[in-house]
Amino acid sequence: MKRLNSVPKADGFRMPGEFEEHRGTYIIWPERPDNWRLGGKPAQHVFVQVANTIAKYEPVTVCVSKEQYSNARHLLADNVRVVEMSNNDSWIRDCGATCVVNDQGEVRGVDWKFNSWGGLVDGLYFPWDQDDKVAQKMCELEGFDSYRLDDFVLEGGSIHVDGEGTLMVTEECLLSEGRNPHMTKEEIEKKLCDYLGCEKVLWIKEGIYNDETNGHVDNMCNFVRPGVVALAWTDDENDPQYARSKAAYDYLTSETDAKGRKLEVHKILTPKPILITKAESLGVDAIDGTLPRQEGDRLAASYVNYYTGNGFVAVPVFNDPHDQLAIQKLQELYPGRVIEPIYAREILLGGGNIHCITQQVPRGNRK
């Protein structure tokens, strides 16, 4: 498939909202023992649950290293497609292709430069060479041409679009020292609009407290549909999350989107602080250069890290009193979709959640 040097927006392409129809979903199988406890086995079982749940609604492809291929094939449902793909870890939201479409329904991939959430400044592991090839391999599998950016670092979890010209990001992430320090905010904004087919960027200050991704927007807020945003929230003014959510709420409710609409912002209460236990910490290999998982560290838990697909919303739950509130709120926000709660502490322990481990391929006419 072709590598393109042109610009998606100029070519008539835009990134659709996640809530628009999908062709399917990609997931990468977790295994690295310095990030996933107990050799990845507990996480693998939750990834199976995520994949099998989504596969009830749309085609799912799980990408697996050669070492884990047979095990993954054995554990996943028959209707899940399993393909071999080397990787450094399992965050396809961040290293996978960002798909864009044109009005004729053609789909192409945007293949951002990936540097493990901060490269040699504050990246989370080294090397990340295989992750940086995932987007291209995903495009090859689907038969898509792709735009490769060798000069711009971005992860898919650091952007959310409404599909109608509006993009949400956090300054904490997009302006971090480990991404694109050679670029001004205005230059970054232009790059984003050019490659996502957007007109307006909403710059939220910060994401979730202690989020190792430098505050990815996808853990903090999401477009339910154009004009409607779900935002992670806490009423506890002593929680360091409070000021972050309050600033985002005040900003979003004072802004308009690319179409000039005021935004309707819905608060989703986060679970109570979730800390890594001693047993959990002891299950992770200690390796120089990989972010350690230490007892007592607070995890960046948020229900907003949910994934929207054809007829469903897959939402992480934590065995917390706020689980039911989040499920109810999402059911109100997505009246036409089945809410699929999945107990996701094991994904959270690895540093993200359901949205971070999934990547949608939008519908479009097959070539």
Next chain:
Amino acid sequence: MKRLNSVPKADGFRMPGEFEEHRGTYIIWPERPDNWRLGGKPAQHVFVQVANTIAKYEPVTVCVSKEQYSNARHLLADNVRVVEMSNNDSWIRDCGATCVVNDQGEVRGVDWKFNSWGGLVDGLYFPWDQDDKVAQKMCELEGFDSYRLDDFVLEGGSIHVDGEGTLMVTEECLLSEGRNPHMTKEEIEKKLCDYLGCEKVLWIKEGIYNDETNGHVDNMCNFVRPGVVALAWTDDENDPQYARSKAAYDYLTSETDAKGRKLEVHKILTPKPILITKAESLGVDAIDGTLPRQEGDRLAASYVNYYTGNGFVAVPVFNDPHDQLAIQKLQELYPGRVIEPIYAREILLGGGNIHCITQQVPRGNRK
């Protein structure tokens, strides 16, 4: 995708003739330096030519190890799909899925047990664990359910069918000690008919002289169409190939196919004996357990190792006076197809030819 325990013939499935319409072609990228000289570079360039030529006529997928992925993607034409797949070598005819179809156009894979052409008896390298997973991975990529045989060793190059109930094999290969010594000829015949949807097996005695595959039929003869066979031939009675071709000719012309038709057998003169040169031999790593490539060894060169696809026939040529004869003869036999000659000495040096490095996926309705 599902692993099936039933039997293709009982399920209404048959292997179509290679000359029937294809959905596409699979190829594996060559790289192992103990089989392909000079680190595989000369062979890779010929594989590129084969892939790019076929891609003019039908979709081509090239399967590549993670180490060679970027190099292969760089060298192959844009319209070739490149996917990651571990392997032990590049003979997808032998380790890939044998596709079967039913009358509704559904396609399934047959995943034979693969043991490197003879396992611990006279196999060509060790281990062969990744090769034995290629058929399943190919089926996953295509979304096909597959029949796995854990109790029956077979390579795709050791069979040819006419799509109407007739199968050709060689006794030299199918009855070899390294395949299925626990089974009688009758048991093998039944297994073949059950899994390929055939009624009659034509047992040719031997294949091409000094063929390291124990005389695969696909280097010796091929069904042009039902009732018509192309056979490798030499007029030189002093050539050890003569008795082999003569025996096959006498046998085939005395036999009928599954439909009761007499067979029309066309002789294709082989090139003059082709020997490995000293320079070629010196380019191959010497590794214990891998068949060595020694100066002066005679290669199993045959034009019959051609590949038939949608509107074309890709035929190996050797810079030999018989090249033009073979091309002319094949053009007569395939009046509706473009004959695509490819100089293929580099593939031959690795132990096979164009048919051995290709595997067709027959047409059928997409699910």
